[in-house]
Amino acid sequence: MEFQKTAQNRVKRGRKKASYDKAVIYSILDQNEICTVAFNVDGKAQAQPINYGRCGDLLYLHGSAKNRMTSILAETGEVCLSVMTLDAMKLTRSAYHHSVKFRSAIIFGEVRELSTEAEKLQGLKTIINHFVADRWEHCRSPNAKELKATRVLEIKITSASAKIADTPPVDEPEDYASDYWAGIIPVKTVYEYPLADEKLKQGVEIPSHVLEFYKAKRQSKKIKQ
Numbered sequence: 001m002e003f004q005k006t007a008q009n010r011v012k013r014g015r016k017k018a019s020y021d022k023a024v025i026y027s028i029l030d031q032n033e034i035c036t037v038a039f040n041v042d043g044k045a046q047a048q049p050i051n052y053g054r055c056g057d058l059l060y061l062h063g064s065a066k067n068r069m070t071s072i073l074a075e076t077g078e079v080c081l082s083v084m085t086l087d088a089m090k091l092t093r094s095a096y097h098h099s100v101k102f103r104s105a106i107i108f109g110e111v112r113e114l115s116t117e118a119e120k121l122q123g124l125k126t127i128i129n130h131f132v133a134d135r136w137e138h139c140r141s142p143n144a145k146e147l148k149a150t151r152v153l154e155i156k157i158t159s160a161s162a163k164i165a166d167t168p169p170v171d172e173p174e175d176y177a178s179d180y181w182a183g184i185i186p187v188k189t190v191y192e193y194p195l196a197d198e199k200l201k202q203g204v205e206i207p208s209h210v211l212e213f214y215k216a217k218r219q220s221k222k223i224k225q
Contacts, residue, residue: 008108009161019162028105028162029054032083033131035107037061039072039079052081053127059109059155060123070151074113079155082106086187090169093180097171101184105162109155117144123152134209191217 002020003009011018019025029035035052038045048069053060059081063070073079088101114120125136142150169182194210 003160005161006159009106009159011161011163014163014165017163017165019164020160021162022160024164025105025107025160025162026054028085028103029059029083029107030130031085031103035081035083037069037073037079037081039069039076041068041072051127051131053123053125053130055126057157058126059107059157060126061153061155062124062127063151065149065151067151070113070153073111073153074151077111078109079111080106080108081155085189087166088187089185091182091185092169093171093175093178093182097169099165099169101166103162103164105160107155107157108159109157112154112156114152114154117147119154120147120150120152123154124150132210132213138207138209 001022003022003025005020009020029052033051034049036047036049038047040046046069050061050063050069061070061073082104084102084104086100086102090097090099090101092098114123121141124142128136128139169184171182191214194206194214196204196206
């Protein structure tokens with residue numbers, strides 16, 4: 001399935017790099033942990049990075065009940081956010097053509113503030129498990145005081161587009177005979193072996209879900225290489 005192309009989500013520059021396929025867009029969301037949220041404060045543009053979780057066509061964000069960004073999003077009822085994975089730096093013979101290989105997604109959605117404890121817990125569970133699968137079942141759930149101090153937002157994705165750049169460096173025909181070096185510098189995110197907190201209770205071992213997460217991330221990086 002694809003998102004309908006509209007004036008809002010249509011990619012104008014680099015149209016060949018565009019995708020409106022839900023599977024492609026959601027895979028980019030699932031491979032990232034941090035998004036950048038755009039919002040407006042007293043007529044001034046603002047942007048803030050924040051972690052998120054996805055469940056189907058829904059995204060979840062959370063913050064303090066007094067957080068400015070979540071307050072504005074809840075009030076306006078709409079949001080635009082983005083995610084990006086940098087895959088390589090492209091160095092060309094010409095300074096003009098330097099670029100990067102990347103996968104990015106722009107998301108537009110309707111915002112709803114969750115009000116009941118059950119809804120807020122479900123939203124927070126989605127965020128926690130987006131970080132590390134099954135993590136919610138292996139940590140203490142928020143208590144009533146913590147839930148009251150936390151705002152949880154649900155975003156219904158209404159429109160989106162992806163842009164994927166994976167082509168090799170390209171130069172002007174006359175530059176290929178020059179002596180300038182050209183190529184790519186691959187960029188990888190490395191997940192290292194889990195390290196225990198210094199205050200961890202003695203005898204508590206690394207749980208299997210954490211080790212499985214680590215192994216899966218390491219394996220996925222090896223396959224991509």
